[in-house]
Amino acid sequence: MNFAKKTMSFALASVMVASSLLTGTSALAAEKKVITPMTGTSQAIVATVKDNQVNGNSYYSFTPATTGYYAVTLASKPIYKSTDGTYSANYTTGAERVDQANVSISKSYNATTNEFSENVAYVSAPQSYSIDWTQASASSAPVETKGYYDALETVQLTGGHTYYISAYTSSESNLVSGSENHIIGSATLKITPSDFYVDIQEKTVSKKSFNNSEDKNITTPVAYVSYVGAAKDVVVPNFVNNTIPVEKFEGSNNEKITSLTLSPNVKSVDGLSDIKTLASVNLANVEKIESGAFSGCSDLNNVVIPASVKTIGESAFSGCSALSSVTFNEGVKKIGRYAFYNTALKAAVLPASVVSIGNYAFGYVESFNTNTADPYDTTNVLADGFVMGGKSVEAANYAAINGIAYYDMTKGCPHAYVVTTVPATVFAKGKKISTCPLCGNTITKSIKKKTFKISSLKAAKKALTVKAAAQAEMKGYQVQYSTSKKFKKKTTKTVKVATKKKLNKKIKGLKSGKKYYVRVRAYKMNGKKTVYSAWTAKKSVKVK
Known part of the structure; x- marks a missing residue:
C-alpha cells in the first residue's frame, strides 16, 4: 500500500477546492481567533458550523496533542422532507438546511491578509443518497426513499501544531433560489483520533419495479478503510460513523499486526503483503481476496476460505512460507496464478465450484540454481509429495497438466496416507x-522403547569390569552392583559414569569369593531434570 501517495493526492485536491471557495465573494472576514487545545484522553473537539462561522467566529483554531490520523466529520441531517425523500417547499425561518455547509482545515493563517494556506483537509457538505426504491403494486408509482450520510475525511495531523478551521456556506443571504426557499441551519464538526484511514465511495445497485418493467439505480455510500493504528490485534469495523458500511479493507502500514478480523460487511481485502508477524486471519464474508493481499506473510500458517469468497487474486498468498493448511469452502470460483506459490502446503482439496486455476497456483516452490552466484537465478519446481483432491473438474485438469497426483473425493476421501x-x-x-x-x-x-544390555561382565581380584554400548541422546550411565539378587538397599551401591561413549567401568574393593549382581541404565538431561532409561537385565559374576 502507498499511504503517502493517497494522502498527497487528497491534500492537493483539497487545496484546489478550498482555495476556489475562500477567494470568491463569500471569503471570510477575520473577526476573532479562538485557541482551544485538545486535552484529555479522547483528544477530540466538537464545533458548530453555521452561517460562515465556527463556534460563532469567522474561524477557529485547535492544537492536537499527539501526531496521528484524525477523522474529520461534518454531521448533519435535514429536518423536513416529503414522503418520497425530496425537500418540502414548506420551510420556515430557522429550518435546518445544512447540506450547504463546508469546512476547510489549514496549517497557517495570515491575519494581515486574512489568508489561510497549506490546506490539509476540506470536508464537503453531507451527501444525499437513495436508501430504497419500492413499488407497492403494479398500478402505483415507484417511491424513492432518500437519506443523508455524514461527510468524512481522514487527515494526518502533527501534535503541538496549531491548525485553523474555516467554514463556508452558501451565498445570496444564505437562501436557496427556486421553490425550496429555506434558510441554512447548522452542522456539527467533529475531529477525533482514528485508527483507520477512511475513503468514502459511492456504490450503485440496480433495483427493479414491482412488475420488473423499470430499473432504478440506487446509489449508496460505502467505506474503503486502511489501518493506521499501532495495535497488534486488528478488528475492522462493520460501519463508519455507525451508518456507512465498510466494504473494502485496503491493508495497513503497521508491520507488527499479529491477527486480523474482518467485519461481516467487508467484501474485499488487500494490502497486507510482507507483514511477517501476521499469524491469524478471519475473512468473515469476504468475496474477493485481491492480488498479493497476503503475499510474504511468513507467520501465517492456517487459512479458512469462507463460502462467500468467489475470487482469489494472483499471488494472494504467495511466499507465505509457513502456510501448511488451507480449507476451501464451496463457493470459490477463480484462483489466480501463483495464488499459493512457495508455501508449505502439501495438499489442496478444491470444491466443485472452482472453474478456473491460474498457472503455478498450487504445488510449486521456488528453487535456486546452485551453479550460479546470481540470487535471482531461480526456477519453479513441484514440491515433493504434493497432492490434490476434491470434486472440481478444473482441479483434476490442473493436476493432470502439472503431473500432480489427484484423488477424486466425490464419494469421500480415499486417504493418501x-x-x-x-x-x-x-x-x-x-x-x-x-x-x-x-x-x-x-x-x-x-x-516400544529401545532396550540395551550389558555386553560384558568380567571378574578380577576383588574387582569386576562392566561394559555396555553407547545410546543416543545419553549423557552418561548409572551402574548398580549388589550381593542381593533383588538389589536390596543395604547391599546395593550405585556408581555414576559421566560419558557419552561406550561404558567400560572397573569397580574395585569388592569381597573375594562373593557373587555380585550388576545392572546398568543410561541417563540424559532435560533441562535441569534427569531422565533415565529402564535398567538392563541383570548379570552376575563371582569375584576372585
Whole structure:
C-alpha cells in the first residue's frame, strides 16, 4: 500500500477546492481567533458550523496533542422532507438546511491578509443518497426513499501544531433560489483520533419495479478503510460513523499486526503483503481476496476460505512460507496464478465450484540454481509429495497438466496416507504416524522403547569390569552392583559414569569369593531434570 501517495493526492485536491471557495465573494472576514487545545484522553473537539462561522467566529483554531490520523466529520441531517425523500417547499425561518455547509482545515493563517494556506483537509457538505426504491403494486408509482450520510475525511495531523478551521456556506443571504426557499441551519464538526484511514465511495445497485418493467439505480455510500493504528490485534469495523458500511479493507502500514478480523460487511481485502508477524486471519464474508493481499506473510500458517469468497487474486498468498493448511469452502470460483506459490502446503482439496486455476497456483516452490552466484537465478519446481483432491473438474485438469497426483473425493476421501516415523530411544517410545494430507485424518501407532544390555561382565581380584554400548541422546550411565539378587538397599551401591561413549567401568574393593549382581541404565538431561532409561537385565559374576 502507498499511504503517502493517497494522502498527497487528497491534500492537493483539497487545496484546489478550498482555495476556489475562500477567494470568491463569500471569503471570510477575520473577526476573532479562538485557541482551544485538545486535552484529555479522547483528544477530540466538537464545533458548530453555521452561517460562515465556527463556534460563532469567522474561524477557529485547535492544537492536537499527539501526531496521528484524525477523522474529520461534518454531521448533519435535514429536518423536513416529503414522503418520497425530496425537500418540502414548506420551510420556515430557522429550518435546518445544512447540506450547504463546508469546512476547510489549514496549517497557517495570515491575519494581515486574512489568508489561510497549506490546506490539509476540506470536508464537503453531507451527501444525499437513495436508501430504497419500492413499488407497492403494479398500478402505483415507484417511491424513492432518500437519506443523508455524514461527510468524512481522514487527515494526518502533527501534535503541538496549531491548525485553523474555516467554514463556508452558501451565498445570496444564505437562501436557496427556486421553490425550496429555506434558510441554512447548522452542522456539527467533529475531529477525533482514528485508527483507520477512511475513503468514502459511492456504490450503485440496480433495483427493479414491482412488475420488473423499470430499473432504478440506487446509489449508496460505502467505506474503503486502511489501518493506521499501532495495535497488534486488528478488528475492522462493520460501519463508519455507525451508518456507512465498510466494504473494502485496503491493508495497513503497521508491520507488527499479529491477527486480523474482518467485519461481516467487508467484501474485499488487500494490502497486507510482507507483514511477517501476521499469524491469524478471519475473512468473515469476504468475496474477493485481491492480488498479493497476503503475499510474504511468513507467520501465517492456517487459512479458512469462507463460502462467500468467489475470487482469489494472483499471488494472494504467495511466499507465505509457513502456510501448511488451507480449507476451501464451496463457493470459490477463480484462483489466480501463483495464488499459493512457495508455501508449505502439501495438499489442496478444491470444491466443485472452482472453474478456473491460474498457472503455478498450487504445488510449486521456488528453487535456486546452485551453479550460479546470481540470487535471482531461480526456477519453479513441484514440491515433493504434493497432492490434490476434491470434486472440481478444473482441479483434476490442473493436476493432470502439472503431473500432480489427484484423488477424486466425490464419494469421500480415499486417504493418501503419508507415513512419518519418530524413532524410539531408550528414554522414550517412538511413533509411526500416518497422515492423510487431503482430509487430515491421522493414525498413530506406538513403537516400544529401545532396550540395551550389558555386553560384558568380567571378574578380577576383588574387582569386576562392566561394559555396555553407547545410546543416543545419553549423557552418561548409572551402574548398580549388589550381593542381593533383588538389589536390596543395604547391599546395593550405585556408581555414576559421566560419558557419552561406550561404558567400560572397573569397580574395585569388592569381597573375594562373593557373587555380585550388576545392572546398568543410561541417563540424559532435560533441562535441569534427569531422565533415565529402564535398567538392563541383570548379570552376575563371582569375584576372585
